[in-house]
Amino acid sequence: MAAATNAAREAKKVAIGELKARFDKMTSVVMLDYKGINVETVTKLRTEFRKAGVEYRVVKNTLVKQALKGTKLGDTLAKTMTGMTGLAWCYEDPSAAAKVVKAFLKDNEGKLAIKGGVIDGTLLDGKAVAEQLATMPGKDELRAMLLATMQAPLQQFVALLAAPSQNFAYLLDAKHREMGGTSEA
Numbered sequence: 001m002a003a004a005t006n007a008a009r010e011a012k013k014v015a016i017g018e019l020k021a022r023f024d025k026m027t028s029v030v031m032l033d034y035k036g037i038n039v040e041t042v043t044k045l046r047t048e049f050r051k052a053g054v055e056y057r058v059v060k061n062t063l064v065k066q067a068l069k070g071t072k073l074g075d076t077l078a079k080t081m082t083g084m085t086g087l088a089w090c091y092e093d094p095s096a097a098a099k100v101v102k103a104f105l106k107d108n109e110g111k112l113a114i115k116g117g118v119i120d121g122t123l124l125d126g127k128a129v130a131e132q133l134a135t136m137p138g139k140d141e142l143r144a145m146l147l148a149t150m151q152a153p154l155q156q157f158v159a160l161l162a163a164p165s166q167n168f169a170y171l172l173d174a175k176h177r178e179m180g181g182t183s184e185a
Helices: 003-027 039-051 061-065 070-078 096-107 127-129 139-178
Strands: 028-033 056-057 086-090 111-119 124-125
Touching: 003 061, 003 111, 028 096, 039 056, 039 096, 056 096, 061 070, 070 111, 096 111, 096 127, 111 127, 124 127
Parallel strands: none
Antiparallel strands: 028 086, 028 111, 056 086, 111 124
């Protein structure tokens, strides 16, 4: 009996350590209430999370509270960690989980509820996760925006360099037409 109790304690310590590690390396986490959702629907959700690079786990609230005990997040999440809770951790793109959940809710209204989320140590309620976090540009979108911003001055510079020769060509063409020639452009 004592051996089984010790084994259970060790398993809990390991689980708490793994949870701490996930919370330490995350960029954001979305907490979901999955009450009333069937296995087929959860499997679809897990598949969508995997495609987006999101790790989803159903974890006992007490283990999460133990893992975050003494941290800033621990006090913040204590109110949210009630009832049946699934956690979706994002490690690269902070909005990935929120986007997956928002898209999933369109097809599965009422089967899943967003309890809240955390980004940069700030707790968001379910509404903020759906309206703000889910609409943030993703990592690839931000890269594209940065690239466009960096390219714009270069494109303008090239256009300025090409303008004198282009204007000279227009001048020659206009002179040619004025003298009675035809344009062959």
